[in-house]
Amino acid sequence: MKRTILHVAVIGAISMGLSATAFATDGYQLVGIGQYAMGMGGAVVAAPDDPLSAAISNPAGLADMTPQAAFSAEIFNPTRKTNFGFGEIGSHSNIYGVPAIGWVAPAFGDGIVFGGGVYGTSGLGVNYIQPNTQLGTVQAYSSITFMQMAPSMAMKVNHHLSVGASLNIAAEQGSFQQTIGHTSPGGMGPNGPYPPSTSYTGLNLASPSWAYGVGLTLGALYKVNSMVTLGFTYKSPIIFTPMTWQETGEVAGSLSNPVTGGPGQYSGHLNYPQQVALGLAIRPIPQWLISVEGQWINWHATMDNFNIYGPSWSNGASSVALPLHWNNQWVANIGTQYNVNKWLQVRAGYTYGSNPISNANTASNLIFPAVVQNAVTFGSTQKLGMGWKLTEAYMHSFANTISGTSPYYPYASENASATLAENSFGLQVGYDF
Template identity: 25%
Template sequence: MKNVVTFLFLLCIAPLGFSQAGHIMQGVGSVNMSMGGAATGQPLDISGALQWNPAAITVFDQNQIRLDVGLFFSSPELSSRVPAPSGSFIGGTTEDDRGMSPLPALAYKVGSTSRHHFGFSAFGISGFGVTFPESTTNPINMPQEMGGFGRVESNYSLFQVGAAYAYELSEKFSIGVQPTINFASLDLTPNPTAIPNQSGYPSTDGASTAFGFGAQFGVFYDSGAGFKAGAAYKTAQTFGDFEFDNVYLDGTEGQNRFNLNYPSILSFGVGYTRGVFDLALDYRLVNYENTDGFSAVGWTPTASVAGFGWKNMNIISAGVQYSGIDRLPLRLGYTYSSNPIEDELAFYSVPATAIIKNAFQFGLGYEISDRFEIDGVFHFGSSGDATSGPILNPQFAQNFPPYGAIPGSEVSYDMTTFMFMFGAQYSW
């Protein structure tokens, strides 16, 4: 048993690299993902309810345990160009060579015959990561001694454990609360949050970790006639500082701290069930503008990066489930996410390029028995138009304030994503 628990923990904190909505997972588990992440007002499984609206766990009366594991693949491309002395441009493109990343989700709902309901979750809810090799043709990936960043690699993952309590005020109304404990890991090559020396920016000597705390509150309404609605607020998840041990290109060492919190999220959702159809629609507001690590922008006086400078994000999730085939529910989902990165600040987000504008999902389940069900989903996502902006240099900030944009330069990135996820649920 101890070995199984250890394996699940290591699986959950593995680098995600799955950044559907900013650096936030668009959904959790096969069922919720196949519905585009919509669950605030239409909970179809315990994972979706525990992630987006703790009050909605009152829908499930039985003991249930659910485990999902996904395999995620992405193909980001990083391009840049700078003006050449001849009047032309030097430019190139670097493809990511990261490969596959795992996506875990574990949830448990305690059976209840009263108005009190309890649920527990262990989700990988956030992550970003890229691996762009060093290049001699792409200016942004040229060696630092040639003016580029060299190899660009990032690994960020956030593992969250929640304990939810919900109470049925009546047959139609429920309220819920869920304290959360978080564990995050961050590794950067190079580390732009550190002060550069004469050889350039250092790389972190292994990943740094930090713990964080927060909570989620929700309300849920079920008319009993098909219409459902919900609202939830997840507070900012407040972390301690990441403490980095850095190694510079000339072999010298140093340390620095950087704070990166998880933004607050406000969710509203509606659902409608009629016959063999279940419809779900969610809207979310992600408050990046008031989140440490994302709200700050620009260069510090010591030429380190102050933060990403992201704007708030709007997310729309929609899904439909068709249950007209015996024991074989079919699901379609769509997710739209606005881009939190402004063009003039695109340079700062090179280590976190996975911004997906449109995501499409197809999923299905199979009810092996009244107690045991398996599910699967296929996901395809696209960033739409490439995010692009000028290359920024702190040495140019005095002449080209406020960020030191190099005239005539450009950095851009776009990507597509693919994912297969499988899950199993047991009820008793």
């Protein structure tokens, strides 16, 4: 029985993703930073409007802004369900806060500005416990928190072209676990009675570990005329230091070939993917903005395999790969804004992102359910006078489910599945100096 538990926990450990708060549509990346970008459905590469949307999405937009600052606070509410093969259960953590602050000011002469900010930009996570299965208690936990600081420079080359760059300085915290706890009954031994005992098998890297990385964003805006603007952004990969965990031992590998590791330090790299985005903004009339955007995210380069390096792996290798097998993602965004009068703007948006996780890889991503594809957003801004403005936004990502063979097959009675839906509510305060 213990060997059966070991084998099942090993294959279950491969369904580890990593984790955090299940942010938005684009893998584990927010649709937009700040409430203007969220209300526009993330379609701001050709139409950045504040320091939050510009520094992250297209730093060239800072060159067209007056000195200002903005603070955003967002409540993120994902609903996550999974089925390990023993019945569907829900996650125990559902409310998260997402802060952001940004600014822009003149620097180094005419047409050159300095800006940037500090942002919560992405994350994912679940917390599942399923007791009383025939194999024991399944415990699955994941958390990735991703924060970014983006000092930025931008300049107007001429009255048509603006360019900009951001240095992406990032910190991420990661922890994850998928184990089975099996309780052996007590009994009578040669030295008298002994109590029940519980043993755990599977990967358990649940102690939070920090890593730090750096990357670069390059952007350009080209105003064709008063009605049409083109936008372009390239984000390089953010390369991180390894996350590390001190553990007494681990189990990984496959059902047919479990691999154990001895006590010591375990580590793994989780880099952030490169991205390219193109945008088009059109103003049919001065008070009406329509913005569309296409984006490519290179998840396959960072989320194909998560390699766990550790001491004394029983197969003699220096690392064991957890096969997440994410695909690259294509994202389409559209947003529109209408100036009702001098103090009120209203906006709405829609975003679609191809699912980076296929049904065939369900078992490897049960605690990494970045599977939503369609989201709608709504927002507004009120200009309060004396430089102050208030912006609100709401987002709803429609539920999506992937399904496939359980990682605990043939012991599970059902297929595995992962379901995710999301809501977010945000409020942003801005001040023009």
